[in-house]
Every structure is written in structure tokens, then in C-alpha cells.
Amino acid sequence: MRRRSRARAGWLLSAPALLVLLVGAVGPLLVVLLYSFLTRGDYGGVRLPFSLEGWFRVFLRRDIFDGTVSLNTDHLSIFWRSIWLSLTTTLVTFVLGLPTAWFIATRPERSRPLWLFLITIPFWTNLLIRTFAILEVIRNEGLINTVLMRLGLISAPIQILFTDWATLIGMTYVYLPFMVLPLYAAIDRFDRRLLEAGYDLYADRWRVLRRVILPLIRPGIVAGCILVFIPALGAYVTPRVLGGGTNMMIGNFIELQFGQGRNWPLGSALAVTLLIAVMGALLLYLRATTPKGGHDG
């Protein structure tokens, strides 16, 4: 009896958001799902009849020269690069973001909004400008290399730009607030007395961090990791500008299919594949990180 009224309240409160999402996200997804089963149009777009060619090409390749069918290793390497770059980005933003969020949350209550704004202000300049600003810093004749050379630490500039490192640096920069803000929201609510209890029990800061703090701010960590990892997987601008465009990530690859490649069914099938993979990973992640008897969904 209680359960039913709870469900009704839950659905009612979520309804406005769901309505907007239905048009702005779920609807497009259905369109894409449909497209992945159609035949590619001659100059972009799709047409009838239904076809599995798009899906076939996601995983397999028919060699254009000898017609043999094999596993599509190009696509695998693109997927693999995207996954490890996004995982590393998530890890680095967490390692940098946790101390930052902690630092902000332990400032006097008054100045906390100020610190929060300080984190977001760089992001009020838009992504493209920011990315080009990072480019200026890591260029061969940019700030980092110039300073290092002046200091005599290196004799020739280090080639950072146009490598996977540049993509990693750029993505860490771009996605950092997505880690810091949720972590902050979780830490800020935190009962400090628990810390003292923790010190009384363990008396070691690292153990307190591991046994008390991390479990308590788990929802923030989950939110932060989701907000960094998933958008990083679909990143488009950073690998294109900082990575130099020679090594595509999934986002660039899907864009290619909707652009110059003119293969919308393949692009759609790739997008759906990505979605399924992300959802699967997310479910596993949530299951693994949810304490037994917990109620997170």
C-alpha cells in the first residue's frame, strides 16, 4: 500500500524531466536505433530497405581488396584507445579532484561558494577557446617547454602536443569540474565527528581516508566517475585539436560516419554499441560498488 503511493510520487516528480528527455534524448535514440537497421543513402542519410550491413561492419570487415571477412581490428583499436584514455582521465581527475574538493569543503563556510566559483570560472570560456589555450601551453614553443628549457632541465622541447598525452592532459582539464563538484557536494554534508571517531579507532590518516572518508562520500565518487568517464568516451573536440587528429576516438569515428564517410547506418550502429557497452559497464560498476543491503539504483 505504501509502496504504490511511493511509486506514484516518484513518477510524478520525475515526469517533467522525463518529458523533456523523451523529446531531447530518448526520441533521438530511437531514431538512431532505427537508422542502424537501414541502408545507407548515397550522399548521407538512410533509405529503405532494412539491412544489417551497418551492424555487420561494426565488428567485421570485408576486405575491400580480397573480399575476405575478418574481425575489424581498426574499430577495436579505436574502441580500446577511447576506453583506456577515458579510464585514465577518470583516475587522474579523481586523484586530483578529491584533494581539491576536500580543500574547498574545509574552507570556512562563507568562502566556499567563492572557491567553487574559482573551479568553474575557467569553464565559462567555452570548450574550443579553452582547448586552444591548453594547446598554447603545451606547444613545442609554448609555456611549459620554454620554462623547462630556460631552467636547463631539457635541451630540446618535449613533443607533447599531438600525442595521446596531449589528449589526456586536455581531457583531464576539461572534465575536472565534473569530478570536483559532485565530490564537493558529498563531502560538504559529511559529519566531521565521524572523522574523529575514525582517528580514535585507526589513528592513521590513510586508513581513515580509506575506511571512513571514501565509503561515506561514495555517492559523490560514483556521480563524479560517471560524469567524467562517459562524456570522455564520446569526446570529440579534445582528441581532434590536441591529439592532432591522427588517432581517432570513438566520438571522432562516429562523426566521420555521419560526415565525410556518409555511412549513417554504421555511425548509428556504433553509437548503439557504445551505449550498450556503457550501460553494461555502469550496471556492473554500480553493483560492485553498492554495499550489501544498500538501496542505490
Next chain:
Amino acid sequence: MAETPPPPPVRRRTFSATTLPGFAAVAVTVFVALYLPIATLVVFSFNAANSMSDWGGFSLRWYEAAWANRAVQEAAGRSLLIATIASLASTVLATLAALGTTRQGPFRGRMAIWGAINTPLMVPEIVTGVALLILFGTVRAWTGYQGLGYLVLAHTAFCIPFAYLPIRARLERMDRLLELAAADLYASPRRAFLRITLPLLMPGVLAGAMLAFVISLDDVIITEFVKSAGQDTLPTYMLGQFRRTLTPEVNAIATALLGLTLVLLTAFFLITRRRG
């Protein structure tokens, strides 16, 4: 560090429970690293040379160029307008949804709602962009309406998960005792919400709203596909320049926007401080 309760007697005098080794150092490094590119950007907006990397002396020429550039000003205004509406709308919707999915306890379909809310995160922008282009193209042809509504709707949709996740992270660990206490004291649910729940929720709401604002302001690809005639935003305007070389004019625009932000923020802090 200053506001921590008095240390237990056994420990060193300087001990503070909230201090963790190296955390402050990392945080300071992060702030420096965040502002390094921004500082370069600001410096080169005053470059006399037509370059974002070679310094040619001090000049305001790029500010003059930006001042004379009607297209860029309109694009910047449009970006801010869309970001403001979309972040407000998505934060309200996300707060309601977060209350609906956490305060009620488990119920049938909660997982489905959660999945739907996070959909925009999982679909690459280009895909949403192309699909929305097709959907909205049909609607445009039917209704004849070509205003900013499509962009606002699209932005609101993809901002929702960004607002939702921090708010929910906050709600999940929130003490319900206060609300129950309020209910015991005969506060109406509405009053209990406004006076107890919402203020406690505020840091999450603020974090969510800021993320949503930034996300909307940043969006290139969905906007590029959804916009119709005369609806360039700052990011799509710059995307158009991708094939050519960016000049310090974009630095000047970015710096001017940053300056405006800082003025508004300072004003905001001064006003709230005086009131408090």
C-alpha cells in the same frame, strides 16, 4: 581548518581532523594548473601581433575588432541566454526528479527513470545532433516555428543529468531526521520542504546548476545540428573558424566574458555579504 572542533587532549596541539597530508598542496597545484591556460589566453588577447603564440607588443586591436564584430556579439549573447534558461530549467527538473527517485525509497521503475535521465550522457553528441536535426526538421516544416525553442529544449535535455547527479549525491546522504522533526512540529510538507530540505539541498543544487550552465555554454555539436538560420552560438561560431586560423579576437571575446563574469560575481558576493 580553522573551524574544526577542539582536538582531543591526547594528540598534538596542531592536529586537525580535516587535514589530510598533501591534500592542500594538490589542491593549490590544481588551481594553478587551471588558471595557467586562462592566463595565457588573457595575455595574448592584448597581443599586437596576429598570433596566439608570438608576442608582438601590447595592443587593444583585438578588443576593437571584437567590439566591431556584430556576429560575435550576437552569438555570445545568444549563448548566455540559452545557457541561463537551460540551466535554470534543467536544475528545477533535475531537483524534482532527484527528490522523486531518492526520497521515496525503492519503487518499481526507479531504475528505468534513472536510465532515462542519464541517456544524454551515454549517447555521443553527434548522434543526438543528427537525430534531433531530423526530428526538429520535420517539426519545423509542419509548424513553421523556427525560434530558439529547439535549442533551449535540446540544451535543457542534455543538461538534466549534469544537474541531477550532484543533487542526488547530496540527497542520498542527507539526514531525514530534521524533516521528520519538522513534520512532528506540525509544519506542512511544503513548509518543511522549503525551510528544511531545500536549504540542506542547496550545495547540491548550486553545484548542479553550475555544471548545467557550463555544459550548455560549451556545447558545440548538438547546437551545430539543431540551430537554424541566424542562431549561431559562440561555440558554433568558433567551430566555423576551425578551418581557418583563430586570431586573438577570440581571446579578446573570452577575456571580456570572463571580466563580465568576475564583475557580476563580485557584485553578488558584496550584496550577499552585506545582507548577512
Next chain:
Amino acid sequence: MRSLRLAAATLALVAGQAAAQDRQLQLYNWGDYTSPELIAKFEAETGIRVTITDYDSNDTALAKVSAGGHGFDLVVPSANYVPIWIEHGLIQELDHSRLPNIVNIAPEWVDVAWDPGRRYTVPWQWGTTGIAVNTSAYDGDINTSDIVFDPPEELRGKINVVPEMADVISMAIMNVGGEPCTEDLEVLRQVRDMLLAAKPHWLSMDYDSEAKLSANDIMAALTWNGPTMRARLNNPPVAYGYPVEGYPIWMDSVALLSDARNVDEAYEFLNFIMEPENAALISNYARYANGITGSEEFMDPEMRDAPEIVIPEEHRAHGVFLPTCPPSATDLYAQIWTELQS
């Protein structure tokens, strides 16, 4: 729901503003490609308010206009896309009696393959895709695409290639002796092997060659003539090579959309830009030639005889207009292109 009401109010406001404008024109063009001076002059002379909206690729523009309800009047597709626009009925045939200045089109740009007799389009700008080299780093022959496809020792690891599939693949096909749009698998196998072998020597695949050449981030590039000229003005050792194996010539032309709503204004604009003085404004801004007779005398002196803009006599014969490739060929190219970037 206050936010929804707010949104609705804002929408109404924006819609109202648009309706209040009298005569207007909606131009859909490549980003940073339209001279503000040209627009200001046109607005002053005609009282028509021009709104420019940007795109960054032919495919985006095509997809957007195909979807309908876009609100644009004029669009500027590249030559190899024009036949697609015509075939899909997206652009309309021009009434030449309303375009007295059409006689100003230079003779070689009238009977073009993609639009014989200029029934659908008028010239905007044209250029070439070639090889830019910083001659202080390499003093050999630069009129060959081997610079990029089989780079000399000095240039390895310092090359940028424009990520434009049609340009790169066509140049590679011509390098191994094939015809653009070929579907000959033997030729394509050579193309793929050559590209895969060359790629480790490329630093990046990015549009912006100009800044990189200017700042010595790269020493060679497969790029367009316009950026190369601008880079040379910043960095004098930069030179532009016209590969003897063949290089693409391209032209972007203005077309009137079939569902344009401001047709009269569009005709006025089309006629306006074929006035030599005005065509020169376009060129002076974006730094490409325009195809209008007599515009040279109004162009900036540094452009008038720039070796990047005016193709030297001995290199003319090697230029090739890229045709519209059949979908089957594009599909093959896209697969090679993917392999190249994975």
C-alpha cells in the same frame, strides 16, 4: 513550471524581433569566409539586413538543408557537392535576366563541369590543394606530393595533413598514377599502403596549417593555397608547391535554395557579389581568388601576383577539378580513411 513560462516568453520575444525586420537575407556559409566589409556595404546600399550562419563541412550543410525547415536563402557548397544539391532538388535554377552582372564571370569559370552554363550557381571563391614547405628546413623540389606521401628525412615528423578525405585521397591516387574517383582496386591498394607507410611521419591531421607553419610547429603540410599564403606573409621561407603528379582545384559557389523565403533579396546579393569591386572584398578577406573578371585591380597588392593565388604557367596543366565521386567510390575511400586514422 515557471521556467517553462519563462522559456515561452523568451521565445515569443525572439520570434517577434525576427518578424519586425523588413527586408532580410539569410546566408548559410562556411565559417569566417564572409567579408564583414562586403556585408556592411551591401546592407548600406540596399537596406537589406544580412544574417550569416556558419557551417564547417559540406556534409553538415547538406544534412541540415535536407532536413527541411532551416530558414536559409543562400548556401555556398563546394564544386563536387553542387551536383548532389541539384539532384536532390535543394537548390533552384537561377533567372539570369535578374543577374546582369553574370557577364562578369571569367570565361573559364562559366562552363564548369559541375554546373554547365552556370544555371544554378555563381562563383564565390576558388583555390587549390597543394604542398606547403618551409624551405629553410628542406631545399629540394617542392612540386611533388612525395613531400607528404614519401617524406624526405628532413621533414619527417614535422608534417600536417588537412583532414579532408576527398583532397587527401585524390592527391594520393594521382600520386600513384590513378584518376580521381577511381574504383580500381589495384590503384587503391597502392594508395592505402602508401598512406599507411607515410602516416608515422605525420605529426598531425588538422585544418589549421597556417598557425603551425607560421610558428614553425610544422615544416610541411598538405593544405590549401590561402593558408599557405598567409603563413608566408608571417614566415617568409614558407613556399607553396604544385605537385606534378596532379593536385586538386576546387571552387565554392553560391546557390539559391529551393525553399528560400527572401528570393528577391537573394538575387540582389548574387548580382552584388559579381561586381568586380565587391568580389575583390571577398578575396581580400578570405585570401582566395574569386573568378570574377576585373576584380584583380581591387585586390590587395600582396595578393595580385602571389604565387599561391595565381597558378604559375608551368604548373597549370597538373591541376585537376575533383568530380563528384559515385557513392561506391566514396565508400571505399572512407574505409581507407578509417584505417588511416585508427
